[in-house]
Amino acid sequence: MTSGSLFKLAWQQTLSAGRLPIWRALLLALTVAIAIATLLAVLGDRLEQSLGRQTAELLGADMTLHSSRPIPQAVANNANTLGLETSQVAQFPTMIEAGENLLLISLRAINMPYPLRGNIVTQPAQVGIPEPGTLWAEPAVLERLSLEVGQQIELGYAQFTIAAKLISTPDRGNGFSNFSPQVMINQQDLDATGLLGPGSRVRYRQLFSGDPEALNKLENQLRPDLASGERLITLDSSNNINGGALNNASRYLRLGALLTLLISALTIALSLRRYTLNSRDRAAVLLSLGMTARQLQGLFLLQLLLAWVVCALAGTAVALGLEQVTLYLLDDLLPQPVPSAQPALYGLGALLGLVSLITLGLPPMVAMSQVSVMHLFRRSATPTTWGGRMLQLVAGLMLTGLLMLYLDDLKLTLILIASLLITAWLLGKLGAWLLRISAFALAGKHTLVRLLRLRLQQQQRWHQMQIPVISLLLALMAISLWARSDLLDRWQSQLPDTTPNHFLINIQQHERDGVDQLLQSYDLQSQLYPMIRGRITGLNGEPIATAFTEQQRQHNALNRELNLTWGERMPAHNRLLSGEWSSQSDGDEVQLSIEQEFANTLGLALGDKLMFSIGSHTVEGSISSIRSVQWESFQPNFYVIFTPGALDNMPVSYITSFYASGEQRKVGNQLLQQFPTITLIDIEQLLAQARSLIGKLSDTSGLVMLLTLLAGLVLVFTTLSQELDQRRYENALLHTLGATPQQCQQLDLLEFALLGLVCGGLAAALGEIALWFIHQRLVLIEPVLHPGNWLLLPLAATALFTLTGLLARRRVDERNSYQLLRRLG
């Protein structure tokens, strides 16, 4: 047979198969799988790149070296030889004077080229950096000091002309002092201001950008020699709120997509099984006409390839559409234009589809090609041969491999597969048992129950497969639905409307009562926390170098000064995890409460003694409690809280946050008027952005849910189609034995309803267990029961089974029972 005629036959066979519901189910499942895999790959890449760029723009560079001392020129020279661009920045808090007004600002002195990533936006628009003798200032500076662009201003000993309003800028630096309104000058003017003297708190930054490999090289050179007070910040290590939320969302999307992929794979496997079983006659006829087994395999392989081409085109098109919708939804959250994905990624879903199709299609295809022409004379099931089992094993291994590639974690993959198999087996056994006892309980209530028991026995093999598949699917859908809403609730509750939208820092001891009174006069709820900066110097009498492992020593908390506080009460938004909250020192011993993650990373336990260096003092405290802290809560949060009195007589400032709305917002100006040295940070805008991000991400995950639902419906139909011939045969048999069509229909309905109830009940139980685990272990919220599940899932499953069953049953031709018996028997 020429390859041309084989292709023609495959083409005709494919077109003809398009009329079969089971083949359509296969096409739909494959399309969904390709769409979801492509979407995820493309979107993941674009978001990751976008996030990287966003972070780079926030940093103003690809990597920055922070130091409390001037950074030696050798570092810049070294970077230059690696082909990197560099720039040096000096930044420090200082007071600015305009007439009688004083304001604490953060002064940034910069050099060309600057910034290395992102853009500075000014009004009026300016190019490069401020000319010597001029400065650019943020609107808050001008407003609070009642200044205009073009006016003169004093900075230390030097006079500057305000050349522009600084609208937005990357590289604001990190740390609280940099939340102050910022002013930017040319570094050439820095000496003239005379602001750099002993005791000035200057932070230096060296910015780097360029080729990732060169950056990597530089990072490897710099990191081992970082001195105390030096930090290297790369895109990966830099955190921002959007990054965290996007990472969470992308993990959630991956989970949703994984479910869809697994469901689709199951549908593909089942529909191929059904299709090849249906095609055994055709295979035997073709063999009888002289075709070889190899040609036959080639023919069906071609048919699979043709199906793949159609699904790859459709799936990729769907993915492109969904990609646009998602990007539209996330439009204002991502820097525009969003970087394009690597072109190869657009083919990834199709490739995955091809591998899955061939992997899942080969075992039934090989089994089918081993059918004998005798099948046409004497019907008998073609036994699964050793080769078939071998191929099933290979298919299983390949799917495991694919899953591993996708999850990038062998242990997780194996655990996932093993638990799925065990759960499925248990569900099958449990479900079949439930069906039997329900039928037993119903006996005597309905004349058909005796027949039902017979039916259950006949269909036992299928039920043991359908029950786990459908229960797992329903449970997974319920889990992803509830997990999504629980997660959203958590996000929302994390950022309720009354989330603090103002931070006040640098409140001095003598200003404390005044600030407190002013806030109270505006009815603002706030708690002032004393704050003092200190460094951890030892644990249980040992210095850091020996008390902690090398990995632990990388932790931020051991490499910089920490914000420390004390208090009689635990902050309301913290949760006590172990130990007891101490409101006073135990005799002479200072008690500490530390944050859980910090404790875990550094291996700290209750009773451990931490040594701190605060200014010229050394303080030791014993850990008496461990707390959990919601870092995203926009409340002042602390790694370490001391018992009151331990830090007396040390230079302290206060910090607080509060939520102000409407008239209350006027408190800002009044605070700055009355207490010019304190710093007020308005985070309303940041919060609005975070809130909108969460909303949009949930819309995006809704899209994935929709695909999961579609994949699930196709799967239900496919499993019910598996037994259709058998059901037709049994009904035909019952007809010939005198049963009426109504009785046959009732019997089917009774079976479907019972099956639905059992599957729904099992799914509800399974979902509840899984959600409990997710709440307890993953999202760390109080587990709650979902009573809706227990009602909705059995109802939904029953409706699903009955409707799909009736749909499939519609094709049963009851008039030709005898012929059907002959044909199918």
Next chain:
Amino acid sequence: MNEPVSEIILSAQDVAKRFDTQAGMLELFREINLEIRRGETIAITGPSGAGKSTLLSLLAGLDLASDGSIAIAGQNTHTLDEKARAELRSRHISFVFQTFHLLPELNALENVVLPLEIRGTTQATDRAREWLQQVGLGARLDHYPAELSGGEQQRVAIARAFASAPDLLFADEPTGNLDEHTGEAIIEQLFQLNTDQNTTLVLITHDNHLASRCDRRLHLHNGKLQEWPQ
């Protein structure tokens, strides 16, 4: 002097078939000896379960006997592997089935072309068209099986079987799915083509009337194959 071997298209010597069952070894038949000459028509009859289909599978080289040997066109099937037996079948054997087994997505002409294309025959379409004309379906070449009556479908199947010019044609209850009148017409055609083409026809049937039209009638009963009438 014996007749030339080439005249005997199918022979079976001391053929037995046994199955391993849970209840022990089941012997379906034994000591089957048979010689079929080119151009003969043979009917194999017997009660249900006698093993007619199994015997057919052995004679057509689809399965191997437990004992004895079977030769198709002079080639002993026992000495061939599955691939070689498939090749042997492809060169010498065609089948006609009770339920026609036409491919539904192919029209009448394409159904007949298919075995020719599989065998790589040249001018397959022309030959197929001729064969359909011979069975009286020249006007229905582009009709699909669903658009043809049972009798017409069986005629397409017969055309398909003869198109590849087989030496041996096995037919399993070829009229089993047809009414008496149509069945009669089909049988008429089958026998006529058999005579014209000098093909050897092996029929499996329950129909005594049909069996009686064959040159020889073999009855399979109690594991023995006997010429009928003895």
